[in-house]
Amino acid sequence: MLSVWKALLLREATFRLFGTRAAWAWLIIEPLAHFAFLTFLFTVIRQRSVGGIETPIWLIIGLFGFFTFRRTANQMGGAIDSNRGLFTYRQVLPFDAIIVRGFLEGLIMVFALGVVILIMALAGYDVMPDRPLVTISALFGLWLFGCGLGLVIATLAEMVPETREIFRMLMMPLYFVSGVIFPASAIPVQYRHYFLWNPLFHGLEEARSGFAVYYHATPNISISYLYLCALCTIGFGLLLYRRTSVAIASA
Amino acid sequence: MIVAEDLGKKYPTRSGPPHWVLRDVNFTIPSKLSVGIIGRNGAGKSTLLRMIGGNEKPSTGSLRRLSRVSWPVGFGGGLLSSLTGRQNAKFLCRIQGRESDSDEILRKMQEFADIGSAFDEPVSSYSTGMKARLQFAMSLGFEFDVYISDEVTSVGDAAFQKKALAHFKSLVGKAGLIMVSHSESTLKDFCEAGIWLNEGKAHWYDKIDDAIAAYKAT
Structure with a gap:
């Protein structure tokens, strides 16, 4: 099984990094461009710091946390469909394809974040979190939640083909309600509890609060809520997988 | 059995x-x-x-x-067109757990497919016949106990067909x-x-x- 994972990982990685011209550069340029544009908007037009963290750093954490979640979910969600030809080799199970994609996406995001942090450090920003473990565990939780959702999407799409389109549509509003580009403190208090239903909101705020002890995070932020949601989606995804795996192989 | x-x-x-x-x-x-x-x-x-x-x-x-x-001999799926023939073949060696002697297997496949230097070009640049040659060579590169085949009589051009059938014949009994x-x-x-x-x-x-x-x- 390990050799299958290794084979799939190398195959996927070769494709993602060298599949098209300079594919590896686009993996980093995409979030970077997004980030640069927002940084410009925020720092030049609005404010220099958010809740005590320099705006660019604050944005990076939010964007990378959210992108990690979104990319992992999308990539894993498409894993069965785009590897269907491989399941004729009985050594390769749909599950292998899903797992490997999630792992690869995590690796890519770690690498991309590393590059950006390096650039920021060279530009003279303070990139060292005060409590690194808090930030790391929050980002890991976001990735895990992305994995869970990806598993659900991949398996549900076998029963309901429209699943991927629906989730892709949901990602956009999710971006706006997860606190990626606005601080929790910008939400009027009486509406804030609605946002707290969203596990991503918890993950992003937690990641930022790990960065600076003096960051004014929203009260009631709980990293365990994010992990609970991640575990629930993974469990649900595994149940769905059990239900669909027989049908996948024969398709 | x-x-x-x-x-x-x-x-x-x-x-x-x-x-x-x-x-x-x-x-x-x-x-x-x-x-x-x-x-x-x-x-x-x-x-x-x-x-x-x-x-x-x-x-x-x-x-x-x-x-x-x-797997079905000459099976068509699973080729990633942006990878080269060699990369695709190597992937198969890996999932078969044969990475250690993959050089030997790849050499055999390349020789059998007989598509020259195209073996190191992306599969997207292959013609239908070349693709079929590669797929056929890939399934014969490993020594299986039992080969299964679903209507694989017409692969590539006449010369390759002859070669493929001859190879198939040589397997009978072995x-x-x-x-x-x-x-x-x-x-x-x-x-x-x-x-x-x-x-x-x-x-x-x-x-x-x-x-x-x-x-x-x-």
């Missing part, structure tokens, strides 16, 4: 009860025997072959593979072969025994000629 016990496969239908393609099928295919599967369209030949290949699970009963069974074909002459050329599928049942014949005769009698 491949043993089927009370093997059954059903598919759901749009209206009402499921359709049983195969039901209560029992047979034992000894090692190194070449077997042809015949039957009319929809009789379950490909379904049976997919179950033997492990791509489909039986609905009832069991199918035990007590030997190393190939390895098992389970093939589905509508071509009588192909079956007679390659197979000793036969399985005739009719109305969900499998009938075993020690001689392929008898199987063909029974099939024709209906």
Whole structure:
């Protein structure tokens, strides 16, 4: 099984990094461009710091946390469909394809974040979190939640083909309600509890609060809520997988 | 050796009860025997072959593979067109757990496919014939105990076809072969025994000629 994972990982990685011209550069340029544009908007037009963290750093954490979640979910969600030809080799199970994609996406995001942090450090920003473990565990939780959702999407799409389109549509509003580009403190208090239903909101705020002890995070932020949601989606995804795996192989 | 016990496969239908393609099928295919599967369209030949290949699970009963069974020879899926022929072939070595001696296997595949330097070009630049050559070479690069084949008579140009058939022939006696074909002459050329599928049942014949005769009698 390990050799299958290794084979799939190398195959996927070769494709993602060298599949098209300079594919590896686009993996980093995409979030970077997004980030640069927002940084410009925020720092030049609005404010220099958010809740005590320099705006660019604050944005990076939010964007990378959210992108990690979104990319992992999308990539894993498409894993069965785009590897269907491989399941004729009985050594390769749909599950292998899903797992490997999630792992690869995590690796890519770690690498991309590393590059950006390096650039920021060279530009003279303070990139060292005060409590690194808090930030790391929050980002890991976001990735895990992305994995869970990806598993659900991949398996549900076998029963309901429209699943991927629906989730892709949901990602956009999710971006706006997860606190990626606005601080929790910008939400009027009486509406804030609605946002707290969203596990991503918890993950992003937690990641930022790990960065600076003096960051004014929203009260009631709980990293365990994010992990609970991640575990629930993974469990649900595994149940769905059990239900669909027989049908996948024969398709 | 491949043993089927009370093997059954059903598919759901749009209206009402499921359709049983195969039901209560029992047979034992000894090692190194070449077997042809015949039957009319929809009789379950490909379904049976997919179950033997492990791509489909039986609905009832069991199918035990007590030997190393190939994937369908010349199978077309799974080639990633942005990767080179070599990269695709190497992927197969890895999933077969043969990374350690992959150099040797790749050399054999390259020699057999005989597509020259295109082996190191992306598959997207291949012609249909070159792709077929590569796929055929990939499935013959490993030493399986049993090869399965679903209608693989026309691969590439005449020269390659001749070569492929010759290679296939050389395997008879050394390895098992389970093939589905509508071509009588192909079956007679390659197979000793036969399985005739009719109305969900499998009938075993020690001689392929008898199987063909029974099939024709209906």
